[in-house]
Amino acid sequence: MHAEYMTAYGWSQAAGACARETPRGHRLNCSAMAPRTNPQSDARRPGPVALALGAALMPAVAGALAVMAFATDEGPRLPSAGASAPHDVGSFECARCHEAEHKAWLGSHHQLAMLPASEVSVLGDFDDAVFENYGVTSRFFRRDGRFIAETEGPDGAIQEYPIAYTFGWTPLQQYLVEFPDGRYQVLPLCWDTRPKEAGGQRWFHIHPEERIAPDDVLYWTGIAGNWNYMCAECHSTNLRKGLDPATGAYHTTFDEVNVGCEACHGPGSNHVAWADAKAAGQAGADGAQPAEGSGLPDMGLAVVLKDPPTRNADGSEQPAFWDFVVGQPTKQRTAPLASPVQIETCARCHARRRLVSEDHVHGRPLLDTHEPATLDRGLYHPDGQILDEVYVYGSFVQSKMHHAGVRCTDCHDPHTTRLLATGNFLCANCHVPDHFDTPAHHFHSDGSTGAECVNCHMPTATYMVVDPRRDHSFRVPRPDLSLSLGVPNACTQCHADQNDAWADEWCAKWYGAQYRSRPQFGTAIQAGRTGAPGAAAQLRALAEDQGQPAIVRATAMSMLAERPTAAAVETARAFLREAEPLLRSKAVTLLELLPPEARVEALAPALDDPVRTVRTQAAKALADVPPELLSTEQQDRLRDGVQEYIQSELANADRAAAHLNLGLLFSRLGDDRRAEAAYRRAMALEPWLAEPVVNLADLYRATGREPDAERLLRDALARNPETAVLHEALGLSLVRLGRTEEALASLAEAARLDPDNPRHAYVYGIGLFSVGRSDEAMAVLTEANRRHPNDQALLQALMQYSLQLGRVDDALRHARALLVLEPDNPQIAGLVRGLEEAQR
Secondary structure, rough: OOOHHHHHOOOOOOOOOEEEOOOOOOOOOOOOOOOOOOOOOOOOOOOOOOOOOOOHHHHHHHHHHHOOOOOOOOOOOOOOOOOOOOOOOOOOHHOOOOHHHHHOOOOOOOOOOEEEEEOOOOOOOOOOOOEEEOOOEEEEEEEEEEEEEEEOOOOEEEEEEEEEEEOOOEEEEEEEEOOOOOOEEEEEEEEEEOOOHOOOOEEOOOOOOOOOOOOOOOOOOOOEEEEEOHHHHOOEEEEEEEEEEOOOOOOOEEOOOOOOOOHHHHOOHHHHHHHHHHHHHOOOOOOOOOOOOOOOOHOOOOOOOOOOEEEEEOOEEEOOOEOOOOOEOOOOEEEOOOOOOHHHHHHHHOEEEEEOOOOOOOOOOOHHHEOOOOOOOOOOOOOOOOOOOOOOOHOOOOOHHHHHOOEEEEOOOOOOOOEEEOOHHHHHEEOOOHHHHEEEEEOOOOOHHHHHHHHHHHHHHEEEEEEEEEOOOOOOOOOHHHHHHHHHHHHHOOOOOOHHHHHHHHHHHOOOHHHHHHHOOOOHHHHEEEEEOOOHHHHHHHHOOOOOOOOHHHHHOOOOOOOOOOOHHHHHHHHHOOOOOHHHHHHHHHHHHOOOOHHHHHHHHHOOOOHHHHHHHHHHOOOOOOOOHHHHHHHHHHHHHHHHHHHHHHOOOEEEEEEHHHHHHHHHHHOHHHHHHHHHHHHHOOOOOOOHHHHHHHHHHHOOOOHHHHHHHHHHHOOOOOOOOHHHHHHHHHOOOOOHHHHHHHHHHHHHHOOOHHHHHHHHHHHHHHHHHHHHHHHHHHHHHHHOOOOOHHHHHHHHHHHOOOHHHHHHHHHHHHHOOOOOOOOHHHHHHHHHHOOO
């Protein structure tokens, strides 16, 4: 049917489902959410200073089975037990019946996501084009029907690289190169596919502002440029990474090279069987009923992406739709959105997330196989605006539109991947133009750039040099928050010659000063990030606010785990009863800190959570509790859960973070041999990382191998001499070895290298004070306190040492500063009272 098309894109006529092995390639900025480490201190072996290596994406738990039910009558419908296990049939098989949808898909970003390099698919100039970047001259040419890039290789020498696949289509196209061991790497040299008048039709480097040398972490032939891990899952259909953890080789396979029908609709074999039975006259009166003898409900579909219909009082069913309500300027759904399955299907790729398992079943909750990032520092601005390349899901689920039941297909055609309408006409489908598309609302001239809805409510951020992405949180511009929080705003993005104060003044003039009082969560998130006074109370209130988006509440809970309080623990317990798995998943981050008995009471039910991310993280949290605290049944479930957690980490076994997390797990379990092996595997994969080295050194400390810890740290510092955390770890090791002066020199170097991390100055100050150099210690701690006035550890040290030195006034001042940060802490309040009495 499409023989010419199929041949042009690398399929044979029979290739309905193209199962092939691929090696590896990837966009440097594709960042499909690298796994985050979750180093936890070993409860058996507390170190001299707790090592905080960063919060992980920790899933948590569900308290009662009643709130864990996802497969309700109104939820996604999965194949019945009687149906055979479905398998992929390929998009061309779907085209037999769905020709219109198939034609719409042809030429879409999904269909063009990845293709074998050919005359049809390659857009870049390979007619002996030359491109120079930071002294490296690259050439693009053809030979024997192949497209070849001549550029810098892993050893710095110029080499020829045949192009295996194209990656993406517009506004840029990237190119994948095959390497040994099943790897595909993405060239850092991209083709700008925009028209020439828009600045396109040129080669450019994905990192134009800096020289990325062969020894750089971001170099294109390394892990950051690896397709199999970073990008493959979202550019092909039914991809299996096929990593061999023992050798590091890949045997990656896919059913279709690009994003085909079954990437969203799931394997189609049962649906084809149902359609064939229906065509043969075996179907019942209702086409959605099982064909006679087929046992295939819902037309044999793997998942139904349409929202389930509403059931009327008379038993009839009616699809929900959007309609205007008298007196309301915006359409409303006739019934609440019954299922998140469509949005979560899109989120598998259109989200910044971590892979939990490749065993995806269409229609299951997103967190069964992927863990989305929350509004973390470095990814989002404190008010939730996009910062790093986070794609769409994380911003969209913050929006009022998502809360109202808007789905992706309300604005986007899923087959063409284009918008359903252009300009303000799209918004006018639900928002009355006479109310919104008027100067009385937007205060700009009709037809101007400022009158376009998206320019105020969906400002852009540009990634990969030429690719502007719109923020899908649909927020109201808040230049007042730009002044208080340092976040961007849409006003000065357009009016680049003006400042935020100017924009704030105009917004107040147009909308009244009360516009600054609109509810927002950025202040609480910023307080948590900076440790500002009252941060814990603000975060707890945000987490408990049922009116806030789940991703915002989950973010607040994650931040509460960094400063746990008794009140925060109670909030986390309540999260275990939430229907949203993301909230349950974050509760464990905090409840994992409970003593063993309380931890078992809180988290044991989550071992039966229906969502994989929740139950595996609950298993990790309970892994080291004494067996006598668990029933026999709970021990069995925990054993299975720990194995499932191990498998979830091995899904990312090509990254160091996975092995670091496994090392931490094995260390907690007392399996030092496997812990050491895991840390060493992490070090081998990404030798520039300090965390595996520091944790292995601490394991050596705990097992009486301090000289080995020193050698390990010195070897790591020879490779990474500017890494502050390694200098600190070496200093602590030298303290334990009794070599005080050497230790202080290492601790001083850590503080010098990373003055933005108050911990280094804290540890160095303690070391100085412990050897009687009190004046130097107080100077170091005071300067660090000046830079980090909300750091409680520094304030506590200053207060304690001031008392020891008889400086009661200084001690009281630091105690009062602590009380401002923790006004509800009775111990600090009592200390302040005692110091005030001592002054009288």
